[in-house]
Amino acid sequence: MDQIIVTGNGPLSGDIAIAGAKNACLTLMPATLLSDAPLTLTNAPRLSDIKTMTELLRSLGAEVTSLQDGKVLAMSSHALNGARADYDIVRKMRASILVLGPLLARLGQAVVSLPGGCAIGARPVDLHLKALEVMGAELELVDGYVHARAPGGLKGGVVEFPFASVGATENALMAATLARGTTVLKGAAREPEIVDLAVCLRRMGARIEGEGTDTLTIEGVERLDGATHPVVTDRIELGTYMLAPAICGGEVELVGGRMELVAAFAAKLDEAGVSVTRTDRGLRVRRRGDHIRAVNVTTEPFPGFPTDLQAQMMALLCTAEGVSVLEENIFENRFMHAPELLRMGARIDVQGGTARVTGVPRLKGAPVMATDLRASVSLILAGLAAEGVTRVSRVYHLDRGYENVVEKLAGVGAQIERIKAQ
Numbered sequence: 001m002d003q004i005i006v007t008g009n010g011p012l013s014g015d016i017a018i019a020g021a022k023n024a025c026l027t028l029m030p031a032t033l034l035s036d037a038p039l040t041l042t043n044a045p046r047l048s049d050i051k052t053m054t055e056l057l058r059s060l061g062a063e064v065t066s067l068q069d070g071k072v073l074a075m076s077s078h079a080l081n082g083a084r085a086d087y088d089i090v091r092k093m094r095a096s097i098l099v100l101g102p103l104l105a106r107l108g109q110a111v112v113s114l115p116g117g118c119a120i121g122a123r124p125v126d127l128h129l130k131a132l133e134v135m136g137a138e139l140e141l142v143d144g145y146v147h148a149r150a151p152g153g154l155k156g157g158v159v160e161f162p163f164a165s166v167g168a169t170e171n172a173l174m175a176a177t178l179a180r181g182t183t184v185l186k187g188a189a190r191e192p193e194i195v196d197l198a199v200c201l202r203r204m205g206a207r208i209e210g211e212g213t214d215t216l217t218i219e220g221v222e223r224l225d226g227a228t229h230p231v232v233t234d235r236i237e238l239g240t241y242m243l244a245p246a247i248c249g250g251e252v253e254l255v256g257g258r259m260e261l262v263a264a265f266a267a268k269l270d271e272a273g274v275s276v277t278r279t280d281r282g283l284r285v286r287r288r289g290d291h292i293r294a295v296n297v298t299t300e301p302f303p304g305f306p307t308d309l310q311a312q313m314m315a316l317l318c319t320a321e322g323v324s325v326l327e328e329n330i331f332e333n334r335f336m337h338a339p340e341l342l343r344m345g346a347r348i349d350v351q352g353g354t355a356r357v358t359g360v361p362r363l364k365g366a367p368v369m370a371t372d373l374r375a376s377v378s379l380i381l382a383g384l385a386a387e388g389v390t391r392v393s394r395v396y397h398l399d400r401g402y403e404n405v406v407e408k409l410a411g412v413g414a415q416i417e418r419i420k421a422q
């Protein structure tokens with residue numbers, strides 16, 4: 001397996017271009033199943049998760065053509081040949097469950113493998129299923145597969161989410177666009193990726209109101225047209241690279257970055273002693289002075305501090321002056337980066353969903369292992385500021401969510417390389 005070698009190399013400077021959002025693209029791609037007309041996505045990220053979703057859509061009979069080195073995805077599902085999403089694809093990527101709502105809405109039936117858990121938690125999909133049942137779906141669990149039927153099509157209803165689930169909101173939103181009558185999603189998630197999906201669906205002819213708030217109202221339509229839609233900027237990639245000059249010193253401009261996508265995160269960085277300023281190309285990030293101040297972090301649904309930036313923020317706080325407390329409220333097992341950071345000399349005490357981080361003057365490079373997508377990049381950030389060499393293994397996790405991470409960081413002066421597996 002490939003490894004990434006990072007050597008602490010002092011302050012960074014230059015530009016990093018931010019790609020389209022993985023978590024927007026993974027819900028925009030299944031939207032093609034809702035229409036027999038072509039849907040084209042531009043500004044698509046080049047990631048292994050996108051390849052997995054492509055494989056899944058093709059297995060259902062959709063055409064997906066990757067153009068311009070993967071930045072454009074031209075899709076069409078005018079001739080679906082089935083509605084079965086097999087376990088061997090779904091287990092590779094939980095977002096595969098997002099084909100369930102569109103298939104049910106378009107074909108009136110679907111057989112989709114339950115995704116199973118992953119490293120960061122059990123990650124059930126009960127809220128996805130309950131929402132579809134409110135819209136009239138009949139569901140049966142057989143051998144780990146959801147067998148869904150909607151004879152006569154889905155009908156509008158009022159869905160009340162007990163908490164803001166991103167995926168459940170996306171599945172229900174897509175299904176509701178073709179349901180007969182009005183659907184109201186209460187307690188909906190407000191993430192920018194959901195706003196982006198709503199904008200794309202509206203371009204396809206859907207009638208949606210309220211995206212970005214906790215209540216979405218959808219008037220079902222007979223059919224949806226095609227569209228061309230640019231994938232929104234990836235706020236998690238953006239936040240990840242904002243941490244590079246924060247942890248190393250120096251100044252980096254994140255081209256394409258938008259403050260409104262990372263407002264809570266930027267405010268927390270400012271509290272820690274890092275300046276984030278708008279430029280006409282994106283965001284400029286610079287650490288004020290030589291040290292980071294300890295801060296407390298609590299992860300919340302958008303617009304709160306994103307859980308997907310918690311691991312990366314912990315790497316920064318390992319080098320802060322003072323004690324920081326991080327509360328992980330979204331997933332039950334999202335501190336697996338902590339034992340690896342301890343190997344680098346960090347001082348972290350994890351108790352359930354709370355991690356107390358006591359900053360140390362300097363981390364020390366060490367061989368470490370990536371355990372999940374965001375944990376892997378937090379180890380790279382730690383390696384950028386550590387004394388000596390950090391060797392990160394199992395970097396296939398990284399490839400799921402970060403395109404060209406070595407090139408992007410090397411481009412601003414980091415000493416980083418990727419060693420191909422022997």
Ligand code: EPZ
Binds near residue numbers: 022023024126166374
């Ligand atoms: C999306 O996952 C993202 N993935 C995750 O990003 C992100 O961490 C998460 O939202 C929260 O922001 C994609 O968009 C592809 P949830 P999702 O439904 O939709 C529980 C990354 O690193 N839950 O908001 O699965 C669930 O177990 C990934 O890019 C239920 O209990 O997140 C979790 O504890 C990781 N029942 C919490 O809710 C359900 O039916 C939040 O899950 C659904 C979720």
